[in-house]
Amino acid sequence: MPLFLPHFNIQKFNTLAVPAVADYFVSVQNDEELREALAFAKTEKLPLLILGGGSNIVLRADFPGLVIHVKTRGLDIVAENDEHVWLKVEAGENWHQLVEYTLDNGYYGLENLSLIPGSVGAAPIQNIGAYGVELKDVFAELAALNIQSGLMVTFTKESCQFGYRESIFKQALKDQYVITSVTLKLNKTPAVSLQYPALRTALANIPPREISPGQVSAAVIAIRQSKLPDPQTIPNVGSFFKNPVIPKGQFEVLRMQFPQLVSYPVDNLYIKLAAGWLIDQAGWRGRGIDGVRVHQDQALVLTNPDKREGKVILQLADRIIASVQEMFGVTLEMEPRVYP
Numbered sequence: 001m002p003l004f005l006p007h008f009n010i011q012k013f014n015t016l017a018v019p020a021v022a023d024y025f026v027s028v029q030n031d032e033e034l035r036e037a038l039a040f041a042k043t044e045k046l047p048l049l050i051l052g053g054g055s056n057i058v059l060r061a062d063f064p065g066l067v068i069h070v071k072t073r074g075l076d077i078v079a080e081n082d083e084h085v086w087l088k089v090e091a092g093e094n095w096h097q098l099v100e101y102t103l104d105n106g107y108y109g110l111e112n113l114s115l116i117p118g119s120v121g122a123a124p125i126q127n128i129g130a131y132g133v134e135l136k137d138v139f140a141e142l143a144a145l146n147i148q149s150g151l152m153v154t155f156t157k158e159s160c161q162f163g164y165r166e167s168i169f170k171q172a173l174k175d176q177y178v179i180t181s182v183t184l185k186l187n188k189t190p191a192v193s194l195q196y197p198a199l200r201t202a203l204a205n206i207p208p209r210e211i212s213p214g215q216v217s218a219a220v221i222a223i224r225q226s227k228l229p230d231p232q233t234i235p236n237v238g239s240f241f242k243n244p245v246i247p248k249g250q251f252e253v254l255r256m257q258f259p260q261l262v263s264y265p266v267d268n269l270y271i272k273l274a275a276g277w278l279i280d281q282a283g284w285r286g287r288g289i290d291g292v293r294v295h296q297d298q299a300l301v302l303t304n305p306d307k308r309e310g311k312v313i314l315q316l317a318d319r320i321i322a323s324v325q326e327m328f329g330v331t332l333e334m335e336p337r338v339y340p
């Protein structure tokens with residue numbers, strides 16, 4: 001039986017360092033302990049928070065329920081051919097350590113996703129993405145436990161309904177499953193993805209055909225370290241808002257008013273705007289309220305240097321959303337999930 005810790009401070013378990021107390025906290029090391037934790041929550045009628053690295057949540061207040069910290073470990077090659085390897089990874093593994101493991105062993109595809117904080121089990125929740133690659137590009141399937149029925153279910157790429165920072169686990173199946181493992185399909189032959197301009201610039205001194213996945217990973221790490229505050233020193237959850245996707249017609253009208261508008265094409269109908277640019281233009285870069293700040297070097301990141309309560313962070317987020325709405329008529333959507 002895993003240890004259920006009552007009245008547990010989860011400040012160290014969320015990268016915004018928000019002080020909050022959970023009624024109960026339990027760390028689970030394997031699927032059996034996970035089932036026992038779920039049974040405890042059912043018997044005691046406790047709301048659940050499934051927690052990985054806590055790098056994409058905002059705690060609005062104390063959590064009146066059970067926090068299950070997924071710490072399951074393990075990694076297995078489940079299939080292999082001349083070109084690919086299928087790697088099954090337990091949910092509690094650390095994402096970046098996995099990226100390093102794959103590079104050390106000659107399995108490629110994760111290099112652009114280097115240094116994203118958090119656990120493997122959380123990666124499908126928002127289809128993590130960075131520098132031109134998303135989890136869905138290397139995803140094969142996942143296993144998840146249905147919280148109500150206790151049944152283990154396999155989800156294919158299609159059934160996960162991945163989108164930009166989206167999956168079915170944030171929508172129709174929100175809070176209904178615990179992801180227990182993720183299987184990735186990785187390349188045995190290096191094939192680097194260099195569509196992202198900053199990445200190409202960083203590697204401009206190497207002939208494109210000679211760029212290795214290890215060099216891509218090193219470049220991604222260097223860019224991230226130069227742009228993003230380390231949560232260990234300045235608490236944050238990375239991008240606080242999603243880049244808004246708007247219809248082309250609306251974009252054309254906005255661009256007449258704001259010729260510098262930063263945007264990326266999505267398809268024939270939609271354009272993605274850079275949320276950081278909108279926030280910067282609305283005058284928030286480097287500013288804040290009550291000890292919570294918009295990061296000076298990257299306006300998409302809210303930081304919590306004074307380790308204030310989640311409600312203050314959410315107040316700042318609301319003010320930013322209102323400013324951007326007023327100036328551009330565009331509604332920003334938060335990326336992290338809010339609990340309770």
Ligand SMILES: Cc1cc2nc3c(=O)[nH]c(=O)nc-3n(C[C@H](O)[C@H](O)[C@H](O)COP(=O)(O)OP(=O)(O)OC[C@H]3O[C@@H](n4cnc5c(N)ncnc54)[C@H](O)[C@@H]3O)c2cc1C
Pocket residue numbers: 015049050051052053054055056057070091116117118119120121122123125126127128129130177178179180228229230231236237238239337
């Ligand atoms: C500095 C910094 C940079 C970042 N950069 C990026 C980036 O480039 N791209 C990107 O996509 N994200 C980025 N993020 C966000 C974050 O790292 C990812 O979303 C990551 O996948 C969250 O993992 P986690 O284990 O910390 O999840 P948590 O914060 O613990 O949980 C996030 C959500 O997933 C759910 N969840 C967690 N584990 C499971 C599970 N096993 N089963 C079911 N539900 C689960 C939680 O209930 C919660 O709703 C960044 C964060 C920081 C702090």
